[in-house]
Amino acid sequence: MGVIGYGLGVIGASVGIGMAAFGATTSMARQPEVQGRLFTTFILASAFVEALALIGFVVTLIAK
Amino acid sequence: MNPLDKLSGEMEELLDGFMTQTVVGDTTVGLTNYIFWMCVALALLVITVFLFKKMQAKSLVPQGIFVNGMELVVEFVRDDLCESILGETWKKHFPFLAALFFFIVSNSIVGVIPGCHPGTGTIGVTAALALCSFAYFVVLGCRRMGVAGYIKSLAPKGVAFPMNLLVWVIELVSTFLRLVTLAVRLFCNMFAGHVVMGTFAILATLFVEPLLQEFSLVALGYVGASAFWVVLLIIIYLVEILVGVIQAYVFTLLSAVYIQIVENE
Numbered sequence: 001m002g003v004i005g006y007g008l009g010v011i012g013a014s015v016g017i018g019m020a021a022f023g024a025t026t027s028m029a030r031q032p033e034v035q036g037r038l039f040t041t042f043i044l045a046s047a048f049v050e051a052l053a054l055i056g057f058v059v060t061l062i063a064k
Numbered sequence: 065m066n067p068l069d070k071l072s073g074e075m076e077e078l079l080d081g082f083m084t085q086t087v088v089g090d091t092t093v094g095l096t097n098y099i100f101w102m103c104v105a106l107a108l109l110v111i112t113v114f115l116f117k118k119m120q121a122k123s124l125v126p127q128g129i130f131v132n133g134m135e136l137v138v139e140f141v142r143d144d145l146c147e148s149i150l151g152e153t154w155k156k157h158f159p160f161l162a163a164l165f166f167f168i169v170s171n172s173i174v175g176v177i178p179g180c181h182p183g184t185g186t187i188g189v190t191a192a193l194a195l196c197s198f199a200y201f202v203v204l205g206c207r208r209m210g211v212a213g214y215i216k217s218l219a220p221k222g223v224a225f226p227m228n229l230l231v232w233v234i235e236l237v238s239t240f241l242r243l244v245t246l247a248v249r250l251f252c253n254m255f256a257g258h259v260v261m262g263t264f265a266i267l268a269t270l271f272v273e274p275l276l277q278e279f280s281l282v283a284l285g286y287v288g289a290s291a292f293w294v295v296l297l298i299i300i301y302l303v304e305i306l307v308g309v310i311q312a313y314v315f316t317l318l319s320a321v322y323i324q325i326v327e328n329e
Contacts, residue, residue, distance in 0.1 A: 040144070040317070047249065047314040054252035061079060061259060 013053035102183025172308025194246035
Protein backbone atom coordinates (compact mmCIF):
# COMPACT_ATOMS: atom_id res chain seq x y z
CA MET A 1 0.00 0.00 0.00
CA GLY A 2 2.85 2.36 0.84
CA VAL A 3 4.26 1.98 -2.66
CA ILE A 4 0.90 2.91 -4.21
CA GLY A 5 0.75 5.94 -1.93
CA TYR A 6 4.17 7.00 -3.13
CA GLY A 7 3.07 6.67 -6.74
CA LEU A 8 0.08 8.91 -6.05
CA GLY A 9 2.27 11.45 -4.32
CA VAL A 10 4.70 11.61 -7.21
CA ILE A 11 1.94 12.69 -9.64
CA GLY A 12 1.83 16.13 -8.04
CA ALA A 13 5.60 16.52 -7.95
CA SER A 14 6.01 15.45 -11.57
CA VAL A 15 3.39 17.95 -12.72
CA GLY A 16 5.11 20.65 -10.69
CA ILE A 17 8.59 19.95 -12.02
CA GLY A 18 7.23 19.73 -15.56
CA MET A 19 5.60 23.12 -15.21
CA ALA A 20 8.82 24.61 -13.86
CA ALA A 21 10.78 23.24 -16.83
CA PHE A 22 8.07 24.42 -19.24
CA GLY A 23 8.15 27.93 -17.87
CA ALA A 24 11.94 28.07 -17.88
CA THR A 25 12.32 26.81 -21.46
CA THR A 26 9.56 29.04 -22.80
CA SER A 27 11.00 32.18 -21.27
CA MET A 28 14.54 31.22 -22.32
CA ALA A 29 13.33 30.84 -25.90
CA ARG A 30 11.66 34.24 -25.78
CA GLN A 31 14.51 36.03 -24.09
CA PRO A 32 17.83 34.19 -24.26
CA GLU A 33 19.67 36.96 -22.34
CA VAL A 34 18.07 36.04 -19.00
CA GLN A 35 19.27 32.43 -19.22
CA GLY A 36 21.74 32.76 -16.34
CA ARG A 37 19.31 34.20 -13.85
CA LEU A 38 16.50 31.91 -14.96
CA PHE A 39 18.67 28.84 -14.42
CA THR A 40 19.15 29.71 -10.73
CA THR A 41 15.43 30.22 -10.25
CA PHE A 42 14.64 27.01 -12.12
CA ILE A 43 17.06 24.93 -10.04
CA LEU A 44 15.65 26.46 -6.87
CA ALA A 45 12.05 25.76 -7.88
CA SER A 46 12.79 22.19 -8.94
CA ALA A 47 14.65 21.57 -5.68
CA PHE A 48 11.56 22.68 -3.76
CA VAL A 49 9.27 20.41 -5.76
CA GLU A 50 11.70 17.49 -5.82
CA ALA A 51 12.04 17.58 -2.05
CA LEU A 52 8.32 16.79 -1.71
CA ALA A 53 8.62 13.69 -3.89
CA LEU A 54 11.71 12.57 -1.99
CA ILE A 55 10.01 13.05 1.38
CA GLY A 56 7.32 10.69 0.09
CA PHE A 57 9.98 8.17 -0.99
CA VAL A 58 11.80 8.23 2.35
CA VAL A 59 8.60 8.05 4.40
CA THR A 60 7.51 5.03 2.32
CA LEU A 61 10.78 3.26 3.10
CA ILE A 62 11.02 4.16 6.78
CA ALA A 63 7.39 3.96 7.96
CA LYS A 64 6.10 0.54 6.97
CA MET B 65 12.71 -19.07 -10.52
CA ASN B 66 12.11 -15.35 -10.70
CA PRO B 67 15.04 -13.22 -9.43
CA LEU B 68 12.62 -10.53 -8.27
CA ASP B 69 11.30 -12.85 -5.51
CA LYS B 70 14.38 -12.25 -3.41
CA LEU B 71 14.30 -8.48 -3.83
CA SER B 72 12.18 -7.61 -0.79
CA GLY B 73 14.45 -9.58 1.54
CA GLU B 74 17.54 -7.93 0.11
CA MET B 75 15.90 -4.51 0.36
CA GLU B 76 15.37 -5.02 4.12
CA GLU B 77 19.06 -5.77 4.47
CA LEU B 78 19.99 -2.70 2.39
CA LEU B 79 17.82 -0.40 4.50
CA ASP B 80 19.34 -1.85 7.68
CA GLY B 81 22.73 -0.92 6.24
CA PHE B 82 21.58 2.69 5.94
CA MET B 83 20.49 2.91 9.59
CA THR B 84 22.84 4.59 12.05
CA GLN B 85 25.26 2.13 13.62
CA THR B 86 27.78 2.92 16.31
CA VAL B 87 31.40 2.26 15.47
CA VAL B 88 33.04 3.30 18.75
CA GLY B 89 31.32 3.68 22.14
CA ASP B 90 27.54 3.69 22.57
CA THR B 91 24.72 5.92 21.33
CA THR B 92 25.20 8.64 23.97
CA VAL B 93 29.00 9.07 23.70
CA GLY B 94 30.58 7.56 20.65
CA LEU B 95 31.08 7.59 16.91
CA THR B 96 28.44 6.41 14.45
CA ASN B 97 29.25 5.35 10.91
CA TYR B 98 27.81 8.55 9.44
CA ILE B 99 29.79 10.77 11.82
CA PHE B 100 32.93 8.79 11.01
CA TRP B 101 32.54 9.50 7.30
CA MET B 102 31.71 13.12 8.09
CA CYS B 103 35.03 13.40 9.93
CA VAL B 104 36.79 11.83 6.93
CA ALA B 105 35.15 14.37 4.60
CA LEU B 106 36.09 17.20 6.95
CA ALA B 107 39.71 16.03 7.11
CA LEU B 108 39.85 15.83 3.31
CA LEU B 109 38.37 19.32 3.04
CA VAL B 110 40.90 20.79 5.49
CA ILE B 111 43.78 19.10 3.64
CA THR B 112 42.49 20.37 0.28
CA VAL B 113 42.08 23.94 1.54
CA PHE B 114 45.54 24.09 3.12
CA LEU B 115 47.12 22.50 0.03
CA PHE B 116 45.33 25.08 -2.09
CA LYS B 117 46.57 27.96 0.06
CA LYS B 118 50.11 26.64 -0.08
CA MET B 119 50.11 26.10 -3.84
CA GLN B 120 48.42 29.41 -4.50
CA ALA B 121 51.10 31.31 -2.54
CA LYS B 122 53.83 29.85 -4.76
CA SER B 123 53.23 32.21 -7.65
CA LEU B 124 51.23 35.34 -8.29
CA VAL B 125 49.59 33.88 -11.37
CA PRO B 126 47.53 30.74 -10.57
CA GLN B 127 49.10 27.74 -12.27
CA GLY B 128 47.98 24.17 -12.68
CA ILE B 129 44.57 22.55 -12.87
CA PHE B 130 44.15 22.22 -9.09
CA VAL B 131 44.67 25.88 -8.16
CA ASN B 132 42.65 27.14 -11.12
CA GLY B 133 39.82 24.70 -10.44
CA MET B 134 39.58 25.63 -6.78
CA GLU B 135 39.61 29.32 -7.65
CA LEU B 136 36.81 28.72 -10.14
CA VAL B 137 34.66 27.06 -7.48
CA VAL B 138 35.37 29.75 -4.87
CA GLU B 139 34.57 32.48 -7.38
CA PHE B 140 31.37 30.68 -8.29
CA VAL B 141 30.32 30.70 -4.63
CA ARG B 142 31.34 34.35 -4.31
CA ASP B 143 29.63 35.65 -7.45
CA ASP B 144 26.60 33.42 -7.91
CA LEU B 145 25.69 32.70 -4.31
CA CYS B 146 26.83 35.70 -2.30
CA GLU B 147 27.21 38.79 -4.43
CA SER B 148 24.19 38.30 -6.67
CA ILE B 149 21.84 37.76 -3.72
CA LEU B 150 23.26 39.71 -0.81
CA GLY B 151 24.45 42.74 -2.79
CA GLU B 152 26.91 44.99 -0.99
CA THR B 153 26.86 43.10 2.31
CA TRP B 154 28.21 39.88 0.75
CA LYS B 155 31.67 40.24 2.29
CA LYS B 156 30.34 39.83 5.83
CA HIS B 157 28.50 36.58 5.09
CA PHE B 158 30.85 34.99 2.57
CA PRO B 159 32.88 32.91 5.11
CA PHE B 160 29.76 31.31 6.60
CA LEU B 161 28.12 30.55 3.25
CA ALA B 162 31.33 29.22 1.70
CA ALA B 163 31.88 26.98 4.73
CA LEU B 164 28.36 25.56 4.36
CA PHE B 165 28.81 24.96 0.62
CA PHE B 166 32.21 23.27 0.87
CA PHE B 167 31.19 21.14 3.84
CA ILE B 168 28.14 19.75 2.04
CA VAL B 169 30.03 19.26 -1.25
CA SER B 170 32.87 17.38 0.44
CA ASN B 171 30.35 15.16 2.22
CA SER B 172 28.56 14.39 -1.05
CA ILE B 173 31.83 13.58 -2.81
CA VAL B 174 32.89 11.19 -0.04
CA GLY B 175 29.39 9.71 -0.07
CA VAL B 176 29.46 8.59 -3.71
CA ILE B 177 32.63 6.52 -3.25
CA PRO B 178 31.41 2.90 -3.03
CA GLY B 179 31.55 1.66 0.56
CA CYS B 180 31.45 5.12 2.09
CA HIS B 181 28.46 6.95 3.53
CA PRO B 182 27.73 10.65 3.04
CA GLY B 183 27.89 12.50 6.36
CA THR B 184 24.75 14.36 5.31
CA GLY B 185 22.84 11.07 4.88
CA THR B 186 21.57 11.19 8.44
CA ILE B 187 18.98 13.63 9.77
CA GLY B 188 21.17 14.57 12.75
CA VAL B 189 23.91 16.19 10.69
CA THR B 190 21.54 18.03 8.34
CA ALA B 191 19.45 19.25 11.29
CA ALA B 192 22.61 20.63 12.90
CA LEU B 193 23.55 22.39 9.63
CA ALA B 194 20.04 23.83 9.30
CA LEU B 195 20.17 24.96 12.94
CA CYS B 196 23.44 26.80 12.23
CA SER B 197 21.85 28.61 9.29
CA PHE B 198 18.67 29.34 11.28
CA ALA B 199 20.59 30.68 14.30
CA TYR B 200 22.75 32.77 11.96
CA PHE B 201 19.90 34.73 10.41
CA VAL B 202 17.87 35.00 13.63
CA VAL B 203 20.87 36.36 15.57
CA LEU B 204 21.66 38.69 12.67
CA GLY B 205 18.09 39.99 12.73
CA CYS B 206 18.15 40.45 16.51
CA ARG B 207 21.43 42.39 16.25
CA ARG B 208 20.18 44.66 13.52
CA MET B 209 16.74 45.44 14.91
CA GLY B 210 16.81 44.28 18.53
CA VAL B 211 14.88 41.24 19.74
CA ALA B 212 11.52 43.03 19.89
CA GLY B 213 12.16 44.72 16.56
CA TYR B 214 12.95 41.42 14.84
CA ILE B 215 9.84 39.73 16.24
CA LYS B 216 7.77 42.70 15.07
CA SER B 217 9.40 42.78 11.64
CA LEU B 218 8.10 39.31 10.78
CA ALA B 219 4.77 40.91 9.85
CA PRO B 220 5.04 43.10 6.73
CA LYS B 221 4.38 46.81 7.15
CA GLY B 222 1.24 48.43 5.82
CA VAL B 223 -1.24 45.71 6.73
CA ALA B 224 -4.37 46.75 8.66
CA PHE B 225 -4.68 45.78 12.33
CA PRO B 226 -6.65 42.51 12.55
CA MET B 227 -5.00 40.96 9.50
CA ASN B 228 -1.64 42.02 10.89
CA LEU B 229 -1.77 39.44 13.69
CA LEU B 230 -2.82 36.63 11.37
CA VAL B 231 0.02 37.36 8.92
CA TRP B 232 2.45 37.54 11.83
CA VAL B 233 1.44 34.07 13.07
CA ILE B 234 1.76 32.62 9.55
CA GLU B 235 5.19 34.22 9.10
CA LEU B 236 6.32 32.91 12.49
CA VAL B 237 5.32 29.37 11.53
CA SER B 238 7.00 29.67 8.14
CA THR B 239 10.21 30.91 9.79
CA PHE B 240 10.38 27.77 11.89
CA LEU B 241 9.37 25.70 8.89
CA ARG B 242 12.54 26.92 7.12
CA LEU B 243 14.53 25.03 9.72
CA VAL B 244 12.63 21.81 9.05
CA THR B 245 12.64 22.07 5.26
CA LEU B 246 16.37 22.86 5.05
CA ALA B 247 17.21 19.77 7.10
CA VAL B 248 14.70 17.38 5.52
CA ARG B 249 15.47 18.39 1.91
CA LEU B 250 19.17 17.65 2.17
CA PHE B 251 18.65 14.44 4.16
CA CYS B 252 15.99 13.05 1.82
CA ASN B 253 18.04 13.77 -1.31
CA MET B 254 21.11 12.02 0.05
CA PHE B 255 19.24 9.09 1.59
CA ALA B 256 16.91 8.45 -1.35
CA GLY B 257 19.68 8.70 -3.94
CA HIS B 258 21.82 6.16 -2.15
CA VAL B 259 18.92 3.78 -1.59
CA VAL B 260 18.14 3.89 -5.33
CA MET B 261 21.79 3.21 -6.18
CA GLY B 262 21.85 0.28 -3.75
CA THR B 263 18.63 -1.13 -5.24
CA PHE B 264 20.08 -1.16 -8.76
CA ALA B 265 23.27 -2.80 -7.50
CA ILE B 266 21.19 -5.52 -5.80
CA LEU B 267 19.13 -6.04 -8.96
CA ALA B 268 22.29 -6.40 -11.04
CA THR B 269 23.60 -9.17 -8.77
CA LEU B 270 20.24 -10.94 -8.44
CA PHE B 271 19.85 -11.24 -12.22
CA VAL B 272 23.25 -12.94 -12.63
CA GLU B 273 22.49 -15.62 -10.02
CA PRO B 274 20.32 -17.94 -12.21
CA LEU B 275 23.21 -18.43 -14.66
CA LEU B 276 25.53 -19.56 -11.86
CA GLN B 277 23.06 -22.28 -10.81
CA GLU B 278 22.28 -23.78 -14.21
CA PHE B 279 22.91 -22.83 -17.83
CA SER B 280 19.75 -22.07 -19.82
CA LEU B 281 18.44 -19.59 -22.34
CA VAL B 282 16.27 -17.86 -19.72
CA ALA B 283 19.29 -17.41 -17.46
CA LEU B 284 21.18 -15.80 -20.36
CA GLY B 285 18.27 -13.42 -20.83
CA TYR B 286 18.50 -12.50 -17.16
CA VAL B 287 22.19 -11.69 -17.62
CA GLY B 288 21.21 -9.30 -20.40
CA ALA B 289 18.80 -7.62 -17.97
CA SER B 290 21.61 -7.45 -15.43
CA ALA B 291 23.78 -5.54 -17.91
CA PHE B 292 20.89 -3.12 -18.33
CA TRP B 293 20.73 -2.59 -14.55
CA VAL B 294 24.47 -1.89 -14.48
CA VAL B 295 24.06 0.78 -17.17
CA LEU B 296 21.22 2.33 -15.15
CA LEU B 297 23.39 2.15 -12.03
CA ILE B 298 26.16 4.12 -13.75
CA ILE B 299 23.66 6.75 -14.91
CA ILE B 300 22.18 7.04 -11.40
CA TYR B 301 25.71 7.29 -10.02
CA LEU B 302 26.47 10.28 -12.27
CA VAL B 303 23.13 11.86 -11.39
CA GLU B 304 23.93 11.37 -7.71
CA ILE B 305 27.18 13.35 -8.05
CA LEU B 306 25.20 16.12 -9.75
CA VAL B 307 22.50 16.00 -7.05
CA GLY B 308 25.11 16.29 -4.30
CA VAL B 309 26.47 19.51 -5.81
CA ILE B 310 23.02 20.91 -6.60
CA GLN B 311 21.80 20.25 -3.07
CA ALA B 312 24.83 22.03 -1.63
CA TYR B 313 24.04 24.89 -4.02
CA VAL B 314 20.37 24.95 -2.97
CA PHE B 315 21.16 24.81 0.74
CA THR B 316 23.63 27.70 0.47
CA LEU B 317 21.36 29.67 -1.85
CA LEU B 318 18.41 29.38 0.55
CA SER B 319 20.59 30.38 3.50
CA ALA B 320 21.72 33.41 1.50
CA VAL B 321 18.12 34.29 0.63
CA TYR B 322 17.06 34.07 4.29
CA ILE B 323 19.99 36.27 5.32
CA GLN B 324 19.10 38.74 2.58
CA ILE B 325 15.51 38.98 3.84
CA VAL B 326 16.81 39.92 7.29
CA GLU B 327 19.45 42.33 5.91
CA ASN B 328 16.93 44.25 3.80
CA GLU B 329 14.41 44.90 6.58
